[in-house]
Amino acid sequence: MSLRLRLNLLVAALNLGFLGALTWLLIDNHRNSIQEEIEAAHRVTVQMLGSAAQTSPVFGPAPVVMVNFLQSLGRVRANDIRLYTADGVLRYSSPPSAYKAGRTAPDWFGGLMRSTVEATVIGLPGARIEIVPDASRAVLDAWDSMTAIFLLGLGFVAMLHVALLLFLRRLLRPTEADARRLVATTQELAENREVMRLIEAGIEQERKRLARELHDELGQSVTAIRLIATSISRSSEAPGVTQGAGKVNEIAAGLYDSVHRIVRELRPAVLEQPDLAAALADLGREWRIRNPDIDLSMVLEGDLGDLGEELTLAVFRCVQEALTNVLKHAGATRVRLAVAQREDRLEAIIEDDGQGEPNALAGSGHGLVGMRERVATLGGSLETGMRPEGGFRVSIVLPLAGDSQ
Ligand SMILES: Nc1ncnc2c1ncn2[C@@H]1O[C@H](COP(=O)(O)OP(=O)(O)OP(=O)(O)O)[C@@H](O)[C@H]1O
Ligand SMILES: [Mg+2]
CATH class of the missing domain: 3.30.565.10 (Histidine kinase-like ATPase, C-terminal domain)
Structure with missing residues (x-):
């Protein structure tokens, strides 16, 4: 794996880690604040309707007085209010919230933000009031603010990534001076090789010349010595002379072999073919x-x-x-x-x-x-x-x- 790819992966992993941690922090924060808001709103609503329920029979039939009161109250934030008569007939249901009407956060997000506040039932003569906590608006607010922050963070992280990669690319790119030095070194190397090749060729040429000289000069002289020694030994009857000539012939033969060996080493058959x-x-x-x-x-x-x-x-x-x-x-x-x-x-x-x-x-x-x-x-x-x-x-x-x- 190239160094550049490894750095890319590392930066991407760091950025994803950062985004993950940011998301988790936001979710936790919003969950706590939704829980607190729903609890407070529910408590206030229950207290208010509880007192109203206690005083309502004074002004007439409790369900009628209460329905009038609820209608004049309208929607209470974060709570659905319903009034049922004793025989279970729904006499009143609070209007839906007009705030961000028609929109809801995705179900999975709602599940993450679910509050633990339970519905409360208040009894009164001939009727009961149900107060059901409704966190959907608070959850939608959290969803809107989180997506905005997440998109902003994503944009920021992407920009950071690109900036970092551009910086790394610049850092890792060989400078012009480096490139020139590389070219010069490569040229020098090639020249050195060429010089070595020429030297080797020169040495081989010189070896060839030496082999030729040795063969032609020394080889022929040695052959001449052997011929002379042979003719001396043939033309003389004196035993000392014949013996001496034989010795010269023998030494010359040894010399001839040596010369031939040296010539073969200097100019092996490989040079010929x-x-x-x-x-x-x-x-x-x-x-x-x-x-x-x-x-x-x-x-x-x-x-x-x-x-x-x-x-x-x-x-x-x-x-x-x-x-x-x-x-x-x-x-x-x-x-x-x-x-x-x-x-x-x-x-x-x-x-x-x-x-x-x-x-x-x-x-x-x-x-x-x-x-x-x-x-x-x-x-x-x-x-x-x-x-x-x-x-x-x-x-x-x-x-x-x-x-x-
Ligand atoms: N087959 C071998 N066994 C043990 N040692 C070796 C062998 N071949 C080379 N060496 C060691 O490597 C050294 C370098 O060898 P090299 O052929 O370069 O130099 P040299 O033979 O000493 O001299 P030159 O080749 O220049 O006449 C030698 O001196 C020897 O110590
Ligand atoms: Mg050697």
């Missing part, structure tokens, strides 16, 4: 020959033959460095190399069962840092660290989409 599976198989073969005591297992998954030169080379160089690190630092007996091409990414893991190193990237070497930069240039990520079961792990993820920006 970017097939990662073939290049890694080649690297693994060489590595096993040179390190027979360490068990190297390789798992290659997916199509690794068509990843493009840049990606292939990056993974190859990273694996090369990680395997060299195993020899230099791990003291391992087993190494596992796993490279897999997934749907949208390439994953490579090089792990060993050696002594490990928890703070490898903080070290003074350049290998891991270089790997990380190389991977970042292609928009990927590199993680290094201890394996839970002991040993060291380098894990690389590179996007396959090809966009490293």
Whole structure:
């Protein structure tokens, strides 16, 4: 959930809470005042009609005198007055209230405001008067005043909400300076990546040149030395000379192998034809020959033959460095190399069962840092660290989409 939505919900909840509390306070307040008003009005009416009932027989038949009196009295606030004769005939009923005539509050609201005052019956000779409390006008007044206050409160709260949200939006919107800084940083990052790409390309070019020079110059000179040594050994009968020439030939052959190995390292087959599976198989073969005591297992998954030169080379160089690190630092007996091409990414893991190193990237070497930069240039990520079961792990993820920006 976004920060803005969360703030919106919070403000709305606070506002609803405020409106709810306000409504409850108003209902409670109105209920009390209606109860008090109905009680007072009823008490006064009962007292007045009680005294009138006592004096009425003096002036003639009580029901007739009383009806005349009630007719002249008219409506008493908050009470319905009815006069019945002894045989139950309704002789008088007070007129309905003209105040807000024709309107009533909703039933549910009336139920909330119901007063507890009971009807009173006054007896007189030959008749009885019923005084029934009627809170409908007071309830309607309460309803009118509450809806007015509620609507006002609602308007106020809505305005407050909108004002608060506008303020928050302004507060959360990045300033122009922020936006400019962001653009500048992004550009800088892109430039840095481009520079790194150029440097990597330059280094590879230089490696190629060195490999060529070594192969062409040193390789040919060594071949020449071997040819000369062979011809000396053939043309001389002296055992010392033949033996010496044989030794020279042997050393030159060793030198030739070394030169070839260095050339292969500087310019692996991967550069000629970017097939990662073939290049890694080649690297693994060489590595096993040179390190027979360490068990190297390789798992290659997916199509690794068509990843493009840049990606292939990056993974190859990273694996090369990680395997060299195993020899230099791990003291391992087993190494596992796993490279897999997934749907949208390439994953490579090089792990060993050696002594490990928890703070490898903080070290003074350049290998891991270089790997990380190389991977970042292609928009990927590199993680290094201890394996839970002991040993060291380098894990690389590179996007396959090809966009490293
Ligand atoms: N497989 C490993 N096992 C144990 N420690 C390792 C392993 N790989 C790297 N390290 C640790 O990480 C450090 C950094 O490695 P990095 O390759 O960056 O530097 P280096 O190998 O020491 O030097 P350079 O690669 O520059 O010749 C190493 O010094 C070592 O302590
Ligand atoms: Mg290293």
